[in-house]
Amino acid sequence: MIRLHHVPLARSFRVLWLMEEIGLDYEVAYYSIRDGSMRSPEFLALSPAGRVPVLEHEGAVWFESGAIVQMLCETYPEAGLMPAPGSAGRAHWLEMLSYAETVGCLLENLNLNLVFLRPPAKPSVPVVKLLNARLRAALAAMEARMAGDYLLPSGFSAADIMFGYGFELARYYVDLDAYPRLMAYWERLRARPAYGRAKARDGEQDIYARDFYPVPEE
Ligand SMILES: N[C@@H](CCC(=O)N[C@@H](CS)C(=O)NCC(=O)O)C(=O)O
Structure with missing residues (x-):
C-alpha cells in the first residue's frame, strides 16, 4: 500500500509527480494548510513538524520531500530517475x-x-x-x-x-x-505526460488567492 499525504500545490506535489513518472499505484490523502487538519494527533504521529509530504510506503512512513524522492528513486532504480550511487553525476x-x-x-x-x-x-x-x-x-x-x-x-x-x-x-x-x-x-x-497526470490528481489549491505578490511598499 502506498499513500501520499498531500496538500494541493505544496511540496508533496514533487512526490505525486515522481510516483507518476515511476508508474506506481497509490492513494492520496488530501489536507489543507488552513483548516487545522495538519495539527491533528494522527497527522503529527506521521509528520513530526506537521508538514507534507508524508509517504506511507509498504508499511514504512517517510517524511521530507528530498528524502522521499531519493528513497523512491533507490527503491525503483529501474525507473532511471537518478545516477546510480558512486557513478558520475x-x-x-x-x-x-x-x-x-x-x-x-x-x-x-x-x-x-x-x-x-x-x-x-x-x-x-x-x-x-x-x-x-x-x-x-x-x-x-x-x-x-x-x-x-x-x-x-x-x-x-x-x-x-x-x-x-x-x-x-x-x-x-x-x-x-x-x-x-x-x-x-x-x-x-x-x-x-507524468506531470499532466500528477496535475490531474493535485487537487484545488487554497494557498494563493492572487496570481502575483509584489514586494510591498515601505
Ligand atoms: N523540508 C520539508 C518542508 C515541508 C513543508 O514545509 N511543507 C509545507 C507545504 S509546502 C507544509 O506542510 N506546511 C505546513 C505548515 O507549515 O504548517 C520538505 O521538503 O518536505
Whole structure:
C-alpha cells in the first residue's frame, strides 16, 4: 500500500509527480494548510513538524520531500530517475535535490510573509525584499548554468522534479521571463505526460488567492 499525504500545490506535489513518472499505484490523502487538519494527533504521529509530504510506503512512513524522492528513486532504480550511487553525476544529483529545497525555503518564507500572515500582523518589507532578491539570485545562478535540456547532462531525473516544482511556484513572486533558459526548460517539464497526470490528481489549491505578490511598499 502506498499513500501520499498531500496538500494541493505544496511540496508533496514533487512526490505525486515522481510516483507518476515511476508508474506506481497509490492513494492520496488530501489536507489543507488552513483548516487545522495538519495539527491533528494522527497527522503529527506521521509528520513530526506537521508538514507534507508524508509517504506511507509498504508499511514504512517517510517524511521530507528530498528524502522521499531519493528513497523512491533507490527503491525503483529501474525507473532511471537518478545516477546510480558512486557513478558520475551522483554528487550533482544530490546537490540539486538539496538546492531545490534552498529555493523551497525561500518560497516558504515569502509565503509566510505575503500569503499566510493575518492582519493586524504585517509582513516585514526589508525581509521580503531580501527573500525576493535571494530567490532571484538562486534562479539566476541556475539560468547561467543551464547548458542542456535538463539539470543533469545525462537527461531527465528526479532532480528536475524537485527543482521544477519550485520554479513553477516562483512565478507568484518573480517575473520568470527574466530566465529564458529556465522557461524553456520548464516548458519541457510540464509537457511530460507524468506531470499532466500528477496535475490531474493535485487537487484545488487554497494557498494563493492572487496570481502575483509584489514586494510591498515601505
Ligand atoms: N523540508 C520539508 C518542508 C515541508 C513543508 O514545509 N511543507 C509545507 C507545504 S509546502 C507544509 O506542510 N506546511 C505546513 C505548515 O507549515 O504548517 C520538505 O521538503 O518536505
